[in-house]
Every structure is written in structure tokens, then in C-alpha cells.
Amino acid sequence: MARAELTEREWAIRTWIYAHFVEHAVPPTSGQIAAEFGMTDEEARQALRRLHEAHTLLLTPGTDEVRMANPFSAVPTPFPVVANGRSYFANCAWDALGIPAMLGGDAVIHARLEVVDESIQIPVVDGIPRPASDYLIHFAVPFRHWYDDQIFT
Amino acid sequence: MARWVELTGNASGETVPMMTIWELGKAWYADRLSPDFRGLDPARVRRIFDQVGLTSDFWSVSSD
Numbered sequence: 575m576a577r578a579e580l581t582e583r584e585w586a587i588r589t590w591i592y593a594h595f596v597e598h599a600v601p602p603t604s605g606q607i608a609a610e611f612g613m614t615d616e617e618a619r620q621a622l623r624r625l626h627e628a629h630t631l632l633l634t635p636g637t638d639e640v641r642m643a644n645p646f647s648a649v650p651t652p653f654p655v656v657a658n659g660r661s662y663f664a665n666c667a668w669d670a671l672g673i674p675a676m677l678g679g680d681a682v683i684h685a686r687l688e689v690v691d692e693s694i695q696i697p698v699v700d701g702i703p704r705p706a707s708d709y710l711i712h713f714a715v716p717f718r719h720w721y722d723d724q725i726f727t
Numbered sequence: 728m729a730r731w732v733e734l735t736g737n738a739s740g741e742t743v744p745m746m747t748i749w750e751l752g753k754a755w756y757a758d759r760l761s762p763d764f765r766g767l768d769p770a771r772v773r774r775i776f777d778q779v780g781l782t783s784d785f786w787s788v789s790s791d
Contacts, residue, residue, distance in 0.1 A: 589762045596760065630766060645756060671749045676756035696745075709745040716740075716785045717776075 580628050587611060587621050588630050591643055596677065599660045601631075601640035601648050629721055645669030645676060657681035657698075667711045674698040741785045750779045 580588075587607060594602045602610070608618040619638040626633045632642040641648050645664050653664040655673040657680070664670035667685060674681035683696040683703070696703050754775045758764050767775075769788045776786045 585765065586762070589760075589764070592760050628766070644759075645752070668748050668752060671745070672752035672756045675749065675752035676759055703745065703749055710742045711745055711748050712740055712742045713785070714740040716787070717772075718787055718789065 580624060580630070583611070584621050584624055584628075587618075588625055591625075591631065591640060592646075595643055595646045595662075596658065599646075599662050601643060601646075604638050645672035652686035654684045655681055656684070668713075671703070741783065743781070747779055747781070751775065751781065754778060 590607070590610060591601055594600075594606070604615050604618040604622060607613075607621065608615045611618070613621075622631075622633060622638050622640065625631050631640055631644075633639060634641040634648075639648070642665050645668075647653075647663040647665045647669070649663065651663045651665060653667060653670040655662045655664050655670055657674050658677050662673055664673050664683075670683045670685060674683065678701070680700070681698040683698065685694050685696070686692075687694065694709075696709075698704070755767070772788045776782065776788070
């Protein structure tokens with residue numbers, strides 16, 4: 575949970591990345607960030623790396639591309655969520671619930687249960703998953719180690 | 728749960744009812760889109776876990 579101190583501008587970039595994700599279902603590139611904030615591409619990349627170090631988002635290893643801005647994933651996953659008139663990808667089962675919880679409104683959560691080769695759909699109507707099912711969600715990694723390897727977590 | 732362990736060989740970790748995670752998601756992501764969001768500090772994480780009943784050592788927020 576250790577967190578680098580971020581500037582107000584870096585926090586503003588974080589907010590804009592999330593807004594971009596909500597609107598477009600994908601994160602912005604460093605070039606788009608640079609254009610939005612009147613900075614160079616390298617400055618935008620530096621800001622992305624600082625946001626990564628502060629655990630406010632996760633970059634794809636070895637790149638300056640946003641991989642995760644939880645609950646959103648920039649890459650396809652077994653957890654697509656249709657909400658807000660768009661189709662998003664969640665990072666995990668929890669984040670599949672987190673997307674409609676964060677956005678509000680109705681949604682349909684899809685989950686591919688690869689172990690048993692089944693797909694399920696969970697509608698969220700009026701702010702509640704329906705039916706309030708007896709599904710269980712398994713967490714393999716204790717919370718204190720979540721940030722050791724977020725992609726695995 | 729027994730079938731999960733049988734299929735995955737993964738007996739470690741914790742299994743949590745979906746509705747608990749729904750409540751966790753609401754609290755965890757409540758202000759994530761806000762310009763005022765400044766991260767989740769350990770004390771707030773602890774409060775959120777306690778609020779939804781995740782109180783075992785698995786959900787400890789302190790480092791080893």
C-alpha cells in the first residue's frame with residue numbers, strides 16, 4: 575500500500591484516465607494524455623509511471639500502456655460487463671461486480687467459469703444483482719500480497 | 728467448495744459470498760471516479776473490510 579506522493583496534476587491525469595475508460599471502455603494512450611494536458615509525450619509517460627508506482631493504476635510490464643485502472647481492464651478478460659451502454663472488461667470476478675457498483679445503473683455481468691467450462695450472466699437491476707445468488711468468489715491471495723503481482727492477483 | 732478444490736487443486740485462499748463482494752465493491756469503488764479521490768489508505772481499507780464482515784487474517788492490511 576506504500577504510495578508515492580503525487581502532484582495535483584498527476585491526480586488530475588488519473589481522474590481523466592478513468593473518465594476516458596468510462597466513456598470509451600479503453601484507456602487513453604500517452605499521446606492522448608499529452609494532448610489533453612498540454613504536455614509532451616515523454617511527460618505523459620512519466621506521469622503514467624508515477625501513477626503506476628503509486629498503485630493508482632497498473633501499466634503493462636515493460637511499457638507505458640495502462641493495463642488496469644481497477645475495476646477496468648484494458649485487455650480482454652473472462653469477465654465482460656455490459657453497463658452504461660458499453661461493454662467493459664473487468665480484471666477479476668470482484669471487479670466484474672465493481673464496475674456496476676462504481677457506475678451505478680443497470681448492467682449485465684458475464685463470467686466465464688473456465689474450471690467447469692460454464693458461462694454465467696448476472697443482471698444488476700435497480701442497484702442489486704439479481705437474483706441475489708449463492709455464488710461464491712474465491713480469492714487465492716491474501717490482501718497484504720495483492721500488490722506483489724496484481725496481474726496474478 | 729469441495730468441487731472447486733478437486734478441480735483446481737487450489738485449497739488455499741478464501742471463498743466469499745458474491746453479495747459480500749458486491750457490498751465490498753460498492754464501498755471500494757464509491758469515489759473512484761471523483762476528482763477528489765486520493766487513494767485508499769490502510770485505515771480506510773480496514774474500515775471497508777470490517778464494514779462488509781471481512782475480518783479474518785486473510786484480510787489483514789498490515790504487511791508481514
